[in-house]
Amino acid sequence: MIPSSARQALARHARPVREAAARLTHPLVEALVTGAADPAGRPRSRRLRPRMPRALGLLPFRTIDLVLLADLALTFTLFDAGLSLLRDGVIRTHSPLDAEVLTFAALAFSLPLALRGRWPLAAWRMAIVLIPLGTVVSRQLSDPPYSTAATIMYVLVVYAVAVRSERHITVGVWIVSVLVAWMIHPGSLAVVAGIVTVTVLFGHNVRARRLAIGLLAQEERRSRQALAGQAVLEERTRIARELHDVVAHHMSVIAIQAEAVPLRAAGDAERLEEGLREIRALSLAAMTEMRRVLGVLREDDGHPDIAPQPGLGRLEELIDTARSAGLTVTLKVGGDLTGLPTAVSLSAYRIAQESLSNAMRHAPGSAVSMRIARYGAELHVQVTNDAGHRSPGEPRRMGHGLIGMRERVSMLGGSLWAGPVGAGFAVTAILPITENA
Known part of the structure; x- marks a missing residue:
């Protein structure tokens, strides 16, 4: 009986030996039995896989693999x-070999090449078995026993394996190739080992280069997707800013209408009903705008359905809404406002909308003068209001509306001035008119 301590010591010393043996045999086992090449090599150009002519459309395949035909x-x-x-x-040599034996040897030196495109490792395994069998015939006719056909076939098969297989499999293929060459003809071992080594190194370098190109293309695709996602997020953020402009305007009008309608009705049920209808219409419009913006923000597929945004074509509707809230609005238009870029028209509309909303909040009942004019490549928007019914001591707070105006104007490369003028307030914006706006 071997003591347990001795068995443990023997196991400890045997473990590194087993690990080293496993590392040495692993490439051989992968190459000969368990290994597999990449399921697909480098994607081939369409010129190497042309479509089948219409006259041959009844065949089961639709493209012609020119590489396979060449093999x-x-x-x-x-x-x-x-x-x-x-x-x-x-x-x-006056050898007695018959035709069947010669045909078998010729097939052994050529047949694996037909499989290298689709199954490179299977083609190499076939070659590593058939070549020794073929050399049993060829060694009776020449020395060394390797024919030119066998050399060309084996080099192309080994190259396909190196291009399509991982490094340890390629190492196993090299080791087996050298061992088989030594067993077949030791005198030509140096030449065979040199040819196989050059082929393996060249194929492995081609594989490394293709993998690097593939990783680079993958990173470029990821970068493009990231940039596209960032653009979508920026667009959604820009649309989210519309939420304040739209909802704040409508809510301000609704709040003022809710206070003004009972006073204007003075007990008249018909006028009260008319005022409530206006409030309801404004509420529905605000809800519609809010659903539109929130619907865009909830899109997750990267293709938001952006509804058309308002422009200066809806300016009269905006002014009518402000007048119904108690403001006295005077509009002056100068120049031709048709054909403006969408971004310019939308920004001008939002600036006018926010200016009217500010007048409703901070100067209810005020007189507002609005002038929108086009001067060459610039659009000028000027909105001025007086103090209205605002108390003289009431402080004026800077809200998000003016910040949104500045962002819009800055996005277009224009300029904005906003501030008190006497007892009132004025907003002046200059928007450049460019084709890419």
Whole structure:
């Protein structure tokens, strides 16, 4: 009986040996039995896979793989050339080998090439078995026993394995190739090892380069997707700013209407009903705008359904709403406002809307003068209101509306001035008119 302490010590010393043996045999096992090449190599150009002519449309495949056709053509060429060389060798050496044996040797030196495009490791495993069998015939006719056909076939198959397989599998292929070459013909081992080494290194470098190009293309796609996502988020953020402009305006009008309608009705049920209808219409409009903006913000597929935004074409509607809230609005338009870029028209509308909302909140019942004019490549928007019914001592607070105005004007590269004028307030914006606005 071996003591337990001795068994443990032996196991401790044997473990590194087993690990080293596993590391050495792993590439061989992968290459010969368990390994698999990449499911697909580098995507081929469309010129290498043209579509099938319409006259041949009944065939089960729709494209022609020119690489596969080239491999098949080269396989047949190597078979024919190898068979001719073997026959010449039989005639030269007066060997008694019959035609079936020569045909088998020619197939052994050419057939694996037909499989290398789709199954490179299977093609190499076939070659590593068939070449020794074929050399049993060829060694009786020449020395060394490797024919030109066998060399070309094996180099192309090993190259396909190196391009399509991981590094440890390629190492296993190299080791097996050198061992088989040593067993077949030790005298040519150096030449065979050199050819196989150059082929393996070249194929592995091609694989590394293709993987690097693939990773770079993947990173570029991710960058484009990230930029597209960022653009979508920026667009959603810009649309979210519309929420304040739209809802604040409508809510201000609704609040003022709710206070003014009972006073204007003075007990008249018909006038009270008319005022309530106006409040209801404004509420529905505010809810519609809010649903539109929130619907855009909730889109997750990267393709928001952005509804058309208002422009200066709806300016009269905006002014009518302000007048119904008690403001006295005077509008003057100068120049041709048709054909303005969408961003300019939308920004001018929002500036006018926010200015009227500010007048409703801070100077109810005020007289508002609005002038929108086009001067060459610029659109000028000027809105001025007096103090209205605002108490003289009431402080004026700076809200988000003016910040939104400045962001809009800055986005277009224009300029904005907003501040008190006497007892009232004035907003002046200059928006450049450009084709990309």
